[in-house]
Amino acid sequence: MKIALRIEYKKGVEDPEASVVEKNALTLGFDRLKSIKIAKEYVFDVNGKEGKAQVEKIARDLLVNPVIQQYTIYERDE
Amino acid sequence: MPGRRSKAAQAVKLTGLDDAKLPTISKRMKLGLSADEMIMLKNYFLSLGRDPTDIEVHAMAQAWSEHCCYKSSKFYLKKYLSGLKQDYVVLAMEDDAGVVEFDSEHVYVLKMESHNHPSAIEPYGGAATGVGGIIRDVLCMGAQPVALLDSLFFGDFGSGHSEGQLDQRFVFNRAVAGIRDYGNRMGIPTVAGSLAFDRSYTGNPLINAGCIGIARKKDIVRSRVTQSGDLLVVAGGKTGRDGIHGVNFASRSVSGKREEDIGSVQLGNPVTEEALTHAVLEATEAGILDGMKDLGGGGLSSAVGELCYAGGLSAVVYLNQVPLKEEDMQPWEIWVSESQERMLMAVSDKNLPRLDAILESWGLDHAVIARVKEGSNLKIEFNGEVVLDLDLAFMTSGPVYCRNYILAEKKGFARIQTKEPSDLNSFALEMLADFNICSREPVTRTYDFTVRGSTIVGPLTGSIDAETHSDAAVIKPLEDSYMGLVLTSDSRPIMVAGDPYRGTLNTLSEAYRNILVSGGIPHSVVDSMNFGNPEDPVELGKFVESLRAIRDFCQKFSLPVVSGNVSLYNQSKEQNVKPTPVIFMTGIIEDVRKAIPSFFTGEGNSVYLMGNEDGDLSGSSLLHHLGYEDTSAPFVDLDELSGIRKSMQALISHGLVLAAHDISDGGLLNALSEMTFGRSIGISVDISETAGGRPINKLFAEGGNRILIEVPQDKEKTVEGFVTASIRKLGTTGGDRILVENMDINIINIKVEDAKNAWSNGLAAMI
Numbered sequence: 001m002k003i004a005l006r007i008e009y010k011k012g013v014e015d016p017e018a019s020v021v022e023k024n025a026l027t028l029g030f031d032r033l034k035s036i037k038i039a040k041e042y043v044f045d046v047n048g049k050e051g052k053a054q055v056e057k058i059a060r061d062l063l064v065n066p067v068i069q070q071y072t073i074y075e076r077d078e
Numbered sequence: 079m080p081g082r083r084s085k086a087a088q089a090v091k092l093t094g095l096d097d098a099k100l101p102t103i104s105k106r107m108k109l110g111l112s113a114d115e116m117i118m119l120k121n122y123f124l125s126l127g128r129d130p131t132d133i134e135v136h137a138m139a140q141a142w143s144e145h146c147c148y149k150s151s152k153f154y155l156k157k158y159l160s161g162l163k164q165d166y167v168v169l170a171m172e173d174d175a176g177v178v179e180f181d182s183e184h185v186y187v188l189k190m191e192s193h194n195h196p197s198a199i200e201p202y203g204g205a206a207t208g209v210g211g212i213i214r215d216v217l218c219m220g221a222q223p224v225a226l227l228d229s230l231f232f233g234d235f236g237s238g239h240s241e242g243q244l245d246q247r248f249v250f251n252r253a254v255a256g257i258r259d260y261g262n263r264m265g266i267p268t269v270a271g272s273l274a275f276d277r278s279y280t281g282n283p284l285i286n287a288g289c290i291g292i293a294r295k296k297d298i299v300r301s302r303v304t305q306s307g308d309l310l311v312v313a314g315g316k317t318g319r320d321g322i323h324g325v326n327f328a329s330r331s332v333s334g335k336r337e338e339d340i341g342s343v344q345l346g347n348p349v350t351e352e353a354l355t356h357a358v359l360e361a362t363e364a365g366i367l368d369g370m371k372d373l374g375g376g377g378l379s380s381a382v383g384e385l386c387y388a389g390g391l392s393a394v395v396y397l398n399q400v401p402l403k404e405e406d407m408q409p410w411e412i413w414v415s416e417s418q419e420r421m422l423m424a425v426s427d428k429n430l431p432r433l434d435a436i437l438e439s440w441g442l443d444h445a446v447i448a449r450v451k452e453g454s455n456l457k458i459e460f461n462g463e464v465v466l467d468l469d470l471a472f473m474t475s476g477p478v479y480c481r482n483y484i485l486a487e488k489k490g491f492a493r494i495q496t497k498e499p500s501d502l503n504s505f506a507l508e509m510l511a512d513f514n515i516c517s518r519e520p521v522t523r524t525y526d527f528t529v530r531g532s533t534i535v536g537p538l539t540g541s542i543d544a545e546t547h548s549d550a551a552v553i554k555p556l557e558d559s560y561m562g563l564v565l566t567s568d569s570r571p572i573m574v575a576g577d578p579y580r581g582t583l584n585t586l587s588e589a590y591r592n593i594l595v596s597g598g599i600p601h602s603v604v605d606s607m608n609f610g611n612p613e614d615p616v617e618l619g620k621f622v623e624s625l626r627a628i629r630d631f632c633q634k635f636s637l638p639v640v641s642g643n644v645s646l647y648n649q650s651k652e653q654n655v656k657p658t659p660v661i662f663m664t665g666i667i668e669d670v671r672k673a674i675p676s677f678f679t680g681e682g683n684s685v686y687l688m689g690n691e692d693g694d695l696s697g698s699s700l701l702h703h704l705g706y707e708d709t710s711a712p713f714v715d716l717d718e719l720s721g722i723r724k725s726m727q728a729l730i731s732h733g734l735v736l737a738a739h740d741i742s743d744g745g746l747l748n749a750l751s752e753m754t755f756g757r758s759i760g761i762s763v764d765i766s767e768t769a770g771g772r773p774i775n776k777l778f779a780e781g782g783n784r785i786l787i788e789v790p791q792d793k794e795k796t797v798e799g800f801v802t803a804s805i806r807k808l809g810t811t812g813g814d815r816i817l818v819e820n821m822d823i824n825i826i827n828i829k830v831e832d833a834k835n836a837w838s839n840g841l842a843a844m845i
Contacts, residue, residue, distance in 0.1 A: 009345075012319040012404060014418065016347040023441065067200045067343055 176640025233280025516840020540756025610654025677756020693770020712781020
C-alpha cells in the first residue's frame, strides 16, 4: 500500500520560496495567478493498517514541526 | 478568536466589571497584563466614560509589556546607566540603536538584542528573525550594516529533555542554522560572538544577536517624526497573523506546551530584507526621510506610537491601507502583528513620489498608512470608523515598577578543593574538549564571515588548516580608510551566577582585554541583559548587581554605554536561567594592518604573562566541568587593568607585540594551547613562580586581568622597561609540543597536534 504524507506550512506562516515564485510568475505576465502554496510530499510503501499508523507516527516524531507545519496522510495509487 | 470573523472592532466591556474579574479578561485575550495593570486600564476608561475597543486593549497591552516599556528594569537602568556618556557619543540610549563617532565624517551604529522566547518555541525562525530584527535596528538609523555578532546559550546535551521541551541538540542546530541562513543570505558577515552550554538554559535558550553599521554623520535618521503633516509609509513585508502577541509572550515564562504559543512564531524572509536594506539606504542618501523606525516587538502599534510620541506629535492611522498577507484580519490583529521585514518611514507629501519610486524599483510592498498631526491623541480609522482614540503619553509611557530586590548572601571565601587528577595530560585534553572551551569552528564555519570583503580578522585566524580562535573580530568599514572596528561579545554566566557583581566585572574585563590584545582601543559598550523572573527579588537582585558592575567598570574606564536590551522572565519549569549579561564591546584600531594575531607567530620568541593571578578556581570552567554549581567569582582589580592597558598600548605602538591572547575560559593552559594552534608552533613554559598553589589552580584558574604576549627574544629588556603592570616571563615558543614545568617537574607534555584534535572535535558530537 502506498501512503502519502503531505507537509505544508500552516496558514499565516511566512513562505519566502512561494512568494518568490509568485512574484516572478507575475513578472512574467501570468496575470490569472492568485497565490502559490508549496508543500512537500513523501510516499511510503507500507504493509496494511499498521503501516499507515506508523507513517502517522513517523510524521509526528520525525518529519513535522507542529509549530509551523501541518500534514495530511492519504492512500495513493501507483 | 476563531469563529468570530467580524472585521469591525469589538467593544470590551471593562468599565462595568468587578476588579476581581479583570485578570480573566487579560488571560482570555492573551494580554499578559497583571491584575493591577488591568485596574489601571479600567480606571483610565472610566475617566473617559466609555468602554475600550479590542484594538485599544491590545495596543495598551503591547505598549505596557515588559519588552516594550521595560517596566521592571527601567528604574534600575536609569539609576545605574544614565550618565555613562562620552563626548564622542552622538546618540546613547535614545533611538533604536546607539550612534558613536568613528572619524570626523562617519559614525558607527550598533545594538544587540535577545530573541530568547521565540527561539525556545521555533529555534530556526526565532534565531533568524532575531538577526533580521537587529539588522533593521541599525538600518533604521540610516546606516549600512557591516557585521553581525551572536552570543548563544544552550542547555546541557547530556541532561536530556522533558515532555513538551525540544531536544537541546535540535535547538542548538536549528538556532545556528537560522543565524547562518539569515546573515549569509543578507550578505552581512557574522564575525564574532560566544557560545556556552549549561543545564539552566534547557527549555529557555538565549539567542543574542548584535549588529554594527556605518553611516555618514549627516545621513543619520532619527527614530522620531518632528514634521506635522508628514506621511507614514510602511514598506517591506506584508502584515500577517504571524507574531501576534510576541511581546506579551516575551514578558512571561515559556509555558510547557509549545503549541499554545503558536501565534507568536515568525519565520524570516531575508530576501525581502536585503531589498529593503538597499531601498532604505537609497532613500537615506537622497535625504528624503524625516524619521524612521523598524517594526519589531509590538508591530505597528509600538512603532507608530513611539515614532510620533518621541517627536511630540500624534497621527491618524488609516488601517485599511496596510498591505496584508491574509484578507480577513481584524483591526487589532493588523495593529499588533509582528510580521517581519517591515519598516516605517516618515516622509513629506513632496518627497513621497521619490520614496515610492525607490521602493517600487526594489519590488517592495509599501503603502501610506498614516498622517502625522499635532495633538495628544493617536487615532485609528478602519472602514471609516474610529476604532482607537488614545492619549499617546498614557499609552506609550507605561507603568514603571521599582520592584524590591534582595542580594543573595555572600558565600565567603570558601575554596572548593577539587581532587587533583591523577594524569594531568589526559585531563588537559579532556578540558580542551569541554563544550564550553573547545573550538567553535563547527558553528562559525557555517557563517559567511568574509562577505562584503571588509573582514580583516574573523572568528577563526591562523594558517589554513591550523586555525585558532581570534580574540576579537577586526572590520574595515570604509573603503578609503585603514581605520577599523574591533568587535567582541562576551559573557561569563558561570561567574555571574556565583557572584553577579564580580562575575559581570570579569565579563567586562574579558571584553576589554579581547580588544586590547587585538590591537584596538576600547571605545563603547552595549549590554544585553538576560535574566530570570524579576518578580523574584533574588533574581532582580542579580540584575541590579550586574548593572552596578557595568556602571563601576564603565566609569573607571570612561566607556559609554550606548544601547542595550533587557530580557526578563527567562525561565522554564520554575528554574531561572543563569543570570547572563552579554557585553558587546567595540574598539577602534587606527590601522587594521597593525592588528595583533592571537597565535604564536614564530619559533624562539619569548612568552610573557602580564597581570597577577591568585589561582582562584571559583567560577571556572574546570569546576563547571567537574559538576560544581554556583561557587563564587574571582576578584577583578580595575586599577591593574588600567595599567595593563597602558602597557599594552606602549608595547604595541613600538611594534613589540608579535601575538597576544587573553586568559579567560579554561585558564592559562587553554590560552597557551590556543596560541599554539594558529601556526602549529609549540611552547615550553615554567610556571613555578606563578601564584596559585597546586598545578590545577595554576593551569585552570580564570580570574584576574591576565594577558599572554609573544615578543622577540632580543627585545626582552625593552619590553620589560615599557611595562608598568606586573609581568613575568613564562617561556619560549618552538617545537611541536606544549610543555609545562612546575617546581622542576614536568606536569604537562602534550603534542600540539593531539591538543588541537581534542579541542577541534569537542563539539562534533552535537552537530
